[in-house]
Amino acid sequence: MTDLGPVSWPPTPIRTERLVLRGSEARDRSVFVELLASADVHTYLGGPRPLAELECELPAAPERWPGSFVVEADGAMIGQLLLRRAPAHARPAAAGKVDLGYMFLPRAWGHGYAGEACAAALGWLAEALPGEPVVLHTQTANARSMRLAARLGFTEVERFRAWDAEQWLGIRSQGRP
Numbered sequence: 001m002t003d004l005g006p007v008s009w010p011p012t013p014i015r016t017e018r019l020v021l022r023g024s025e026a027r028d029r030s031v032f033v034e035l036l037a038s039a040d041v042h043t044y045l046g047g048p049r050p051l052a053e054l055e056c057e058l059p060a061a062p063e064r065w066p067g068s069f070v071v072e073a074d075g076a077m078i079g080q081l082l083l084r085r086a087p088a089h090a091r092p093a094a095a096g097k098v099d100l101g102y103m104f105l106p107r108a109w110g111h112g113y114a115g116e117a118c119a120a121a122l123g124w125l126a127e128a129l130p131g132e133p134v135v136l137h138t139q140t141a142n143a144r145s146m147r148l149a150a151r152l153g154f155t156e157v158e159r160f161r162a163w164d165a166e167q168w169l170g171i172r173s174q175g176r177p
Helices: 026-037 051-057 113-128 143-151
Strands: 019-022 068-073 076-085 098-104 134-139 155-162 165-172
Touching (some): 026 076
Parallel strands (some): 098 134
16 A cells, blocks of 8 residues: 555655655666565565566556655666555554655665665655654664664564564654654
8 A cells, every 4th residue: 555645746856965766767667677686685575576577577667656766876776765554454553654665776785875865755754744653664683774763763663573584663753853
């Protein structure tokens, strides 16, 4: 479920010092394939998808839906950021709340892009949907994601086991830094 309610989509691109968050375009298709097929990217996301399958299934122009941002640096896509409403059957603490997710190409890791992009998207969301709480899930084994969640102001709600790994669920109230 991607419903962000009354938010008009796509928004004007969000610009930070180094990044642009925007809707997807046909030129992004090869990077979406690379993201979804990468074993490194999907270490904590259930594993990569087969490249041949992705080449057949992904449309020529990636779908544009509310809450899906392409993250661009120096004119090229380096990742995707998602803001989507968690479904009703999600964990009770997350159900119905906006869920933040992100994926970045390994060559973009270690440069602070994820934090910069997430902070910008959360700032946009705070204006678009004032007071809306946001949740974030990650595996506790994903140390980088755990550190980013803390820097973004997410606090632990619960830990649980899913997909043969310990998962972490945090929440962030709007108005946090």
